[in-house]
Amino acid sequence: MDDPVKRLARLDVCAVSDAMDKLGLPGGVSGLAQQATTRRIAGRVVTYRLVAKADAPPATGAPRHLGTTAIEAASAGDIVVVEQRTGIDAGSWGGILSLGAKVRNLAGVIADGPVRDIDEARAYDFPVFCRSLTARTARGRVAEAETNGVVTIGDVKVAAGDYAIADASGVVFIAAADIERLLDAAEDIVGREAAMAKALLAGTPISQVMNGDYEHMLH
Numbered sequence: 695m696d697d698p699v700k701r702l703a704r705l706d707v708c709a710v711s712d713a714m715d716k717l718g719l720p721g722g723v724s725g726l727a728q729q730a731t732t733r734r735i736a737g738r739v740v741t742y743r744l745v746a747k748a749d750a751p752p753a754t755g756a757p758r759h760l761g762t763t764a765i766e767a768a769s770a771g772d773i774v775v776v777e778q779r780t781g782i783d784a785g786s787w788g789g790i791l792s793l794g795a796k797v798r799n800l801a802g803v804i805a806d807g808p809v810r811d812i813d814e815a816r817a818y819d820f821p822v823f824c825r826s827l828t829a830r831t832a833r834g835r836v837a838e839a840e841t842n843g844v845v846t847i848g849d850v851k852v853a854a855g856d857y858a859i860a861d862a863s864g865v866v867f868i869a870a871a872d873i874e875r876l877l878d879a880a881e882d883i884v885g886r887e888a889a890m891a892k893a894l895l896a897g898t899p900i901s902q903v904m905n906g907d908y909e910h911m912l913h
Contacts (some may be wrong), residue, residue, distance in 0.1 A: 698772060701877045702712035702868075703736040705884060710859050710866045713880035714730030719872055723865045726804060730792075730815035732823040734861040740768045741778040741854050742841045744786055744807070750837035756859055760838040763793045767842060770799035772912040773858050775867075777845035778807025782830050784835035796820045804858060804865055806847040823860045859867040883912075 702710070709723045729794065736838050742764045764774050773884035774795060778786035789811030802821030803809075815822045842854035850867050851856075857868040868876050890903045 698857065698863045698877060699737050701881070702857060702873075703734070705859065705877075705880050706734065707859055707863045707866055709884050709887070710725045710868070710876070710881045711819050711864065712883050712912055713876050714866060714868070715871070716883070717875060717908065719868075719876070720850055721867045721869075723806075723850055723867070726806065726823045726847070726858070726860070728821070728862045728863045729812050729827065731802075731819055733802075733821055734859070735773060735821045735823075736770045736859040737773040737801040737857070738769075738835060739775045739854060739856045739858050739867070740764045740772050740842055741775045741777070741845045741851060741852060742781060743839045743843060743845050744832070745839045746780045746782055747835055747837050749798065757897055758838075760832055760836070762786060762794070763838070763841040765791065765798060765800065768795075768798065768800050771801050773801045773860075774801065774803045775845060775847060775858060776805040777835060777847060778805060778825075779846065780807075780836055782835050782838075783808060784830050784832045785810035785828055786832065787822070788832075789818075790866060792820045792822065802860070804847070804860055806845075813848050819863050821825055821860075823865060831867070831869045864900070865912065 712719045776786045784804045786807040787809045792815040805824040807825045809824040844853045852867045
């Protein structure tokens with residue numbers, strides 16, 4: 695059987711979102727805009743969570759810049775997922791991190807929070823999805839609380855080792871335990887929609903193509 699990431703990469707976010715609905719699973723997040731490149735990304739997840747600087751745990755050992763531990767823990771094709779829900783206008787990701795992630799062949803970054811240096815990410819052709827953009831540095835404002843713990847993105851809990859897919863329509867996270875049945879359901883939906891498109895191109899009226907079967911496809 696194909697690797698789950700390869701199967702996921704052949705899908706699109708809307709089909710995956712529909713499959714999540716069909717299975718009664720949470721996971722879809724709106725409002726995380728595709729800010730750098732127009733490519734869809736899909737992969738396994740590494741995470742880090744940011745907090746206000748004043749709330750950060752005491753530092754031990756040599757200081758490390760936010761995100762660097764996650765990048766070094768990631769494998770090629772992984773997606774870095776960042777929680778920056780402090781309400782503080784400060785970057786959760788930046789240009790040097792984009793370059794460092796690209797050098798390690800990571801698939802992209804998804805940040806629930808502000809990202810800065812977006813022009814650099816675009817120049818590096820490195821995919822970035824985020825809640826907003828900023829020029830404000832994280833230094834002195836926010837700090838990393840943990841790497842590869844559970845983060846909250848939108849209203850979805852995401853753990854290291856889960857899966858993500860993102861394109862211009864939105865972002866969906868899939869728990870590792872659900873990936874096989876999710877892929878099966880999404881591939882079925884894609885196949886049925888492909889048959890509908892073929893019927894339309896053959897001249898079948900759209901009212902017949904999008905009939906009751908379509909309306910009840912997720913039941």
